[in-house]
Amino acid sequence: MSDEDLIKEAREAFELAADAEAENRRDALDDLKFARLGEQWPAAMKRARELDGRPTLTINRLPAFIRQVVNDARQNKPAIAVHPVDSGADPETAEVFNGLIRHVEQSSDAEVAYDTALDFAVTGGFGYFRINTRYAADDGFDQDLVVERVANPFSIYGDPDSTAADSADWNSAFVVDSLPKTAFEARWKGADAVDWTADAYASLGAPWLEGERVMVAEWWRRERVEKTILALSDGQVIEEATYKAQKTMFDALGVSVVGQPRTVAGHKVTQRILTGGEVLETVDWAGKYIPIVPVYGEELFVDGRRRLRGLVRDAKDPQRMFNYWRTASTELVALAPKTPFIGRKGAFETDSAKWASANTESHAYIEYDGNDPPMRQPFAGPPAGALQEALNAADDMKAIMGLQDASLGARSNETSGRAIMARQREGDTSTFHYIDNLSRAIRHAGRIMLDLIPKVYATPRVVRVLGVDGQAKSVAAAPGGQAAAGQGGEALRKLGRIYDLGAGKYDLTVRSGPSFTSRREEAANQMIELMRAFPAAAPVIGDLLARNLDWPGADEIATRLAALLPPQAKGAAPEVEQAKQQLGQLAQALQAAKAEIAALKQDRAHEARKLQIEAFEAETNRLRALQR
DSSP states (O other): OOHHHHHHHHHHHHHHHHHHHHHHHHHHHHHHHHHHSOOOSOHHHHHHHHHTTOOOOOOOOHHHHHHHHHHHHHHSEEEEEEEEOSTTOOHHHHHHHHHHHHHHHHHTTHHHHHHHHHHHHHHHSEEEEEEEEEESSTTOOOEEEEEEEOSOGGGEEOOTTOOOSSSTTOOEEEEEEEEEHHHHHHHSTTOOOOOSOOHHHHHTTOGGGSSSEEEEEEEEEEEEEEEEEEEETTSOEEEHHHHHHTHHHHHHHTOOEEEEEEEEEEEEEEEEEEOSSOEEEEEEESSSSOSEEEEESEEEEETTEEEEEOTTGGGHHHHHHHHHHHHHHHHHHHHSOOOOEEOOTTTTSTTHHHHHTTTTSOOSOOOOSSSSOOEEOOOOOSOHHHHHHHHHHHHHHHHHHTOOGGGGTOOOSOOSHHHHHHHHHHHHHHTHHHHHHHHHHHHHHHHHHHHHHHHHTOSSEEEEEEOTTSOEEEEEEOGGGOOOSSHHHHHHHHTSOEEOTTSSOEEEEEEEEOOHHHHHHHHHHHHHHHHHHOGGGHHHHHHHHHHTSOSTTHHHHHHHHHHTSOHHHHSSOHHHHHHHHHHHHHHHHHHHHHHHHHHHHHHHHHHHHHHHHHHHHHHHHHHHHHHO
């Protein structure tokens, strides 16, 4: 297709996506400004009150509720766990996948991407993060995977025909952004600085589009294609194109094609960067998924359209009521007349200046005229009705969002610890769908990385993997599990086993829970409680306690304590050790018996051969005698 045809098709797809998401984007932007920027008064009302000199207080309670949900997710990080599926996969390689994904997440600050997406999902109903590739070094060709955050969720336009909760069925997506003209011209020399389209952004009121900037769009497109797969003699099933590209390696390994080729359906993903006038770049993506992952809030389909909502959508009216009644009570108290002094005529002639400022200044004394001192009228008190309405609005907010005082750490009518924990659990349950949606998104991100890893790490190389405890180590990875010849291959072989990341099938799950550090601290606290309840356990588990304490030298202390353990505590029970020794002796005896049997068989074979030779010699002598 020509650039003109591609741009025409892309514009049509973009208009469909923008139309499908217009309502969600408009409401999400309003939620974001309302909850985070404090724009909670209607513009006309605020302007009228400001002209009259009346207050418009904004006491924003919504960020505390949002932080409660987002920070709860930060304390219980979803973690990707890879599992082997078929006979070509194995647990050790699955653990390499796990460690490599942990390394990708750590090196690219994936936590920031996940937290940003969840924050937008809780506030406005949707957020995004994406998977990308980058060169591992400036002077090399090896690439690594990265998880990137999307700081502006309004730059993403998803597939309007998608129904999946994790975007696994996206066939089209757009990432629209604006660049300074200088940056645009430096990256794409000679390209015309023609905006992609500003209509969708203009409807959201985007002032950053003004000035010397150019809007470009990434157009991701996934197409259904057919591919031919081959069955190899070592049990692998790969694409015919991959086999042809690596045929020399397979021939060297003695691996050949068995059976007939088979045609199957697959997907091809293409990334194009566009302006309004031309195609700037075209990239054939290695994976089969569009690497943009949404994190949704509350999701429902109405009239054939996906509606997305955040935590604050239904709490906006109670928040407005709360602002109004707190403003009204403040206004009534502030504008109420100051309580006056009442006295007979002429009582205030002496120190009249002090009496005139008695309501605003403090005086050591004030003199009065006459026998009876002036009397001050009592204050009428704050407006009880306005304060009660403000309390009602605050309760409405908590009831709508399902987060009561106990969930926010405030005192409530619960008195026992069990009752407080039960109320906190109710709050976690009412908002758990946000954390669960994040887990679904991270699971799809793991699926994308699992699909990309064999293709991105397709050359013999050393990769860094992280354990559950964050400890790093290096492992060797190469297609076919064999190192290449030369110095690079020797470096791979020194690391021990060479893993083939392209062999076998793997699946994954996502687990939510405290981080390893939190679990280690919890384990240490539980061990201390056990020692208090059962002091005899201290000499036995002291090394384990030291290993779980977070201080310098903890591992050294654990090693020294382990050396003080009795022999039976260092390993298995004496009976088990004795059984192991006997098993070893039996194995040695069995080997000796096998060798002896082999020797006997060899001796018998020699005897049989000797008899055959003697019989042959006797027959030869008989024939010679007959000839004479």
